[in-house]
Amino acid sequence: MNRTIRTAEDVLTLLDKLFPSAEAFWDRFYADRPADRPFFAPKPDENLASYLDRGLVSPAPTGAPARALDLGCGLGRNAIHLASLGFDVDAVDISSTAVDWAEERAREADVGAGPRFHRASIFDIELPHPQYDLVYDSGCLHHLPPHRRVSYLALLDRVLAPGGYFGVTVFAAGAMGSERPDAELYRLGSLEGGLAYSPDELRLLFRDFEPLEVRPMAAQAPDSALFGVPFLLTALFQRTASL
Numbered sequence: 001m002n003r004t005i006r007t008a009e010d011v012l013t014l015l016d017k018l019f020p021s022a023e024a025f026w027d028r029f030y031a032d033r034p035a036d037r038p039f040f041a042p043k044p045d046e047n048l049a050s051y052l053d054r055g056l057v058s059p060a061p062t063g064a065p066a067r068a069l070d071l072g073c074g075l076g077r078n079a080i081h082l083a084s085l086g087f088d089v090d091a092v093d094i095s096s097t098a099v100d101w102a103e104e105r106a107r108e109a110d111v112g113a114g115p116r117f118h119r120a121s122i123f124d125i126e127l128p129h130p131q132y133d134l135v136y137d138s139g140c141l142h143h144l145p146p147h148r149r150v151s152y153l154a155l156l157d158r159v160l161a162p163g164g165y166f167g168v169t170v171f172a173a174g175a176m177g178s179e180r181p182d183a184e185l186y187r188l189g190s191l192e193g194g195l196a197y198s199p200d201e202l203r204l205l206f207r208d209f210e211p212l213e214v215r216p217m218a219a220q221a222p223d224s225a226l227f228g229v230p231f232l233l234t235a236l237f238q239r240t241a242s243l
Contacts, residue, residue: 008150015147018189022143026095030075033101038229039074042105044081045138046218046228048167051236052085056212057134057165069132069159070115071122072140076102077227079115087134089115092125123151131161139232142170142194146182149205156206163241166209169232172216173198176231202235209237 005011033040051057065088070079073091075098083089083106093099099119106114118125122140135156144152160166171177177196178185185191197205199214214235220228 012147012151015145015186018186019145019191020189023094026093027097030095030097030101038227039077039139041227042075042077042080042109043220043225043227044078045169045234046220046224046226047169047215047234047236048078048081048136048138049226051165051167051213056236057167066133067129067131067161068134068136069127071135071137071155072143073102073115073117074098074139076105076115076117078136078138079117080106080109080111082134082136083113083115084109084111088113088129090118090127090129090132091115092118092120092122094119094121122155123148127159130159131164132159133161133164135160135164135166137166137168139169139194141168142177142197143191144195145191146185146195153205160239162239164239165212166206166237166239167235168202168206168237169217169234170195170197170202172196172231172233173201175216175233197233199233199235202233206235206237209239212236212238 065086068082068087068089070091073079073093076091079089079091096119099117102117156166171194173179173196177194178192179196202214203211216230217232217234218228219230220226
């Protein structure tokens with residue numbers, strides 16, 4: 001059969017096929033454990049720690065732990081940190097290699113119940129909770145092809161609780177990542193290692209949320225307890241309390 005497209009999701013799935021398999025790439029990426037990659041460091045993002053330390057994020061409902069969802073969790077750096085602070089954490093990654101390693105790290109960190117790790121696409125996962133007080137993404141968005149921003153916004157609309165917080169880190173325009181126009185990426189059939197975003201592009205993409213802070217990630221020294229590299233852009237948004 002040659003005429004199989006009936007829905008918007010059928011179109012998105014077709015466009016996915018114009019780019020290499022993300023699952024295969026990330027399995028290879030995380031299989032090389034000895035590699036000197038900054039994202040392998042078992043440290044939380046400095047901006048996430050800062051949001052919590054400064055009280056910018058205070059989503060805990062009375063009498064229950066705050067729920068957090070980590071999108072594209074990788075080796076669980078941020079999920080483990082949130083669990084150590086008492087958050088009820090679900091963490092999702094498309095790479096089974098990353099999830100296996102993340103679970104090892106969570107056991108080593110001994111953070112009580114710890115995060116629940118899920119090997120799945122963030123767009124297909126069936127989560128244990130309908131909504132979350134905090135949704136955090138450290139490096140997932142900038143590896144999505146342009147058409148999947150539609151799916152990403154739909155996901156946030158579904159899982160981010162009223163009054164909840166959304167934090168994201170992406171490659172910073174002018175520092176790292178491809179700055180080609182979206183249309184060119186389809187002609188190339190490549191995301192060129194990840195897409196760069198400017199502060200204005202993030203504000204436009206998430207214009208339905210209130211921007212609380214948009215800034216470059218603060219670089220951290222090698223002996224810091226936090227992760228920070230200057231080629232990333234960080235942003236924190238809040239969803240309106242009433243829908």
